[in-house]
Amino acid sequence: MSYVANDEVRPDSPMIRAIEKRGGVVPVRYGQVACLVAEVEGEVVGMVHTAPPVDWLATFPKNRARALAQRILQIELLAVDPEHRGQGVGQALLESAENRLLDQRGHLVYAKVRAGDYPVMRWYRRRGYTIAAQGQSVLINTTQGLTGIEDCGDGYQLAAKAVQPGTKIERFQDQGSEHLIAARSA
Numbered sequence: 285m286s287y288v289a290n291d292e293v294r295p296d297s298p299m300i301r302a303i304e305k306r307g308g309v310v311p312v313r314y315g316q317v318a319c320l321v322a323e324v325e326g327e328v329v330g331m332v333h334t335a336p337p338v339d340w341l342a343t344f345p346k347n348r349a350r351a352l353a354q355r356i357l358q359i360e361l362l363a364v365d366p367e368h369r370g371q372g373v374g375q376a377l378l379e380s381a382e383n384r385l386l387d388q389r390g391h392l393v394y395a396k397v398r399a400g401d402y403p404v405m406r407w408y409r410r411r412g413y414t415i416a417a418q419g420q421s422v423l424i425n426t427t428q429g430l431t432g433i434e435d436c437g438d439g440y441q442l443a444a445k446a447v448q449p450g451t452k453i454e455r456f457q458d459q460g461s462e463h464l465i466a467a468r469s470a
């Protein structure tokens with residue numbers, strides 16, 4: 285069996301060539317949408333689709349949106365074929381997405397998990413993610429102050445991870461509400 289692994293996700297790797305053959309990396313308004321696949325004997329058994337959070341970015345002036353897009357990555361979709369689960373394929377795909385963000389010197393990666401899907405929440409937690417309560421935002425500190433992503437009240441909860449070494453997600457009180465924030469570790 286072969287599947288995507290950390291050090292294989294490099295611009296000249298066979299994996300990336302295979303993805304590009306499928307048109308998997310597409311430029312969008314503020315960055316790139318990327319679709320990485322895991323293959324076993326030429327068959328796709330898993331996929332991670334990442335994108336800058338375009339709707340949220342569109343609420344900022346263009347220059348600021350471009351800068352923010354480098355810092356935050358959304359996992360739009362992560363799925364592994366049921367017959368190939370439990371073998372590390374999902375984790376390898378997740379790590380490849382995190383590495384993309386690290387390569388662009390980004391800070392925060394997040395996914396939206398269906399509210400109440402405890403097995404998936406646990407899966408993310410075991411991989412260093414913090415699960416936000418419904419309605420709870422995840423903030424990052426920028427030169428222009430704190431700004432953050434929310435779950436849009438659509439039945440999903442955010443699973444977020446601070447990817448830079450020496451940073452982590454912490455709880456943070458602001459004006460009587462608790463948020464999560466990507467902060468430097470003490």
Ligand SMILES: CC(C)(COP(=O)(O)OP(=O)(O)OC[C@H]1O[C@@H](n2cnc3c(N)ncnc32)[C@H](O)[C@@H]1OP(=O)(O)O)[C@@H](O)C(=O)NCCC(=O)NCCS
Pocket residue numbers: 359360361362363364365368369370371372373374375376395396397404406407410
């Ligand atoms: C979440 C998902 C991507 C994980 O993919 P995966 O390839 O099974 O992930 P991994 O192999 O890295 O980890 C599987 C975990 O389940 C355990 N496991 C063992 N056998 C398993 C099996 N037959 N099936 C599933 N999980 C199994 C593993 O031990 C591991 O446990 P851990 O979290 O305690 O380490 C996959 O379950 C999936 O596609 N789910 C449906 C889509 C979804 O919910 N996506 C996430 C929404 S953003």
